[in-house]
Amino acid sequence: MAKSFADFRYMTFDVVGTLIDFEGGLVGCLEEIAREAGVSFDGEEALALYRAARYMPDAGHFPDDLARVYGVIAPQLGLPSGAAHGQRLRDSVKDWRPFPDSADALARLARRYKLIAMTNAQRWAFAHFSRALGDPFYAGFTVDDTGTEKPDPAFFEHVFAFVEKDGGSRDEILHVAQSQYHDIGISRRLGLTNCWIQRRHAQPGYGGTIEPERFTEPDFHFISMAGLADAAGTKPAA
CATH class of the missing domain: 3.40.50.1000 (HAD superfamily/HAD-like)
Structure with missing residues (x-):
């Protein structure tokens, strides 16, 4: 019963x-970086790439791992590389x-x-x-x-x-x-x-x-x- x-x-x-x-927060930060870089952006594509990167064997604890994840997915999304952007994605969690x-x-x-x-x-x-x-x-x-x-x-x-x-x-x-x-x-x-x-x-x-x-x-x-x-x-x- x-x-x-x-x-x-x-x-x-x-x-x-x-x-x-979390999807809104993650996509929102990546979209902002894309807009600043003048790059077109697809939120659902970003989420699919995030999902694959987040569960790689070398993944760390969330959300510190977002810095690593950014380095993996940025080239696939045409976003600018660099540790500062990865840290920006990690730090965006505070505002989700x-x-x-x-x-x-x-x-x-x-x-x-x-x-x-x-x-x-x-x-x-x-x-x-x-x-x-x-x-x-x-x-x-x-x-x-x-x-x-x-x-x-x-x-x-x-x-x-x-x-x-x-x-x-x-x-x-x-x-x-x-x-x-x-x-x-x-x-x-x-x-x-x-x-x-x-x-x-x-x-x-x-x-x-x-x-x-x-x-x-x-x-x-x-x-x-x-x-x-x-x-x-x-x-x-x-």
Whole structure:
């Protein structure tokens, strides 16, 4: 039998791509560099090249790795080379913005649930993201904390251990994310109830996120965080 929202005490969240518009931030910075250089630019092409470069064997931790990624994709996009541009892309992360509905939805949900961030980003980047979202999290786990990235089950195990120390269990967690590859598939295999926020519902393909080997049908499915907050019965602030 499917669970109801009343069955959960915790909601765990992917951050980059679910709450923070990473595609918009990434493309926006590259587009700005292209405009300054007088080069034509295609955002979807850039995302496809980013995706391939981000998962090379020598990839580092995100978002420091964006400096390396720029060096890989710039020649393919006709963008100017140089370490300064790579650093500019990495530093642009500080200004990446939440999706328009993210902060309000999280504030609503935080009145009823303990919200836990689970991000493959480094701690310094998460600090900027959390601040932009209104610092709604009860706890936050980054690649720096876990030493690994989703979809590694070990990342989730760190969170399970925290929840157990807090007096809860994984049965009381709803895992919320946009990435089928990093979150929805593995959360199903680990026995979590999950919620897919389909941010690219109006666009084809997987954009900057790696495509999963197979699609996982989620327990809950919304195209926005606002849809989740509404379904959970959390009312907007008066």
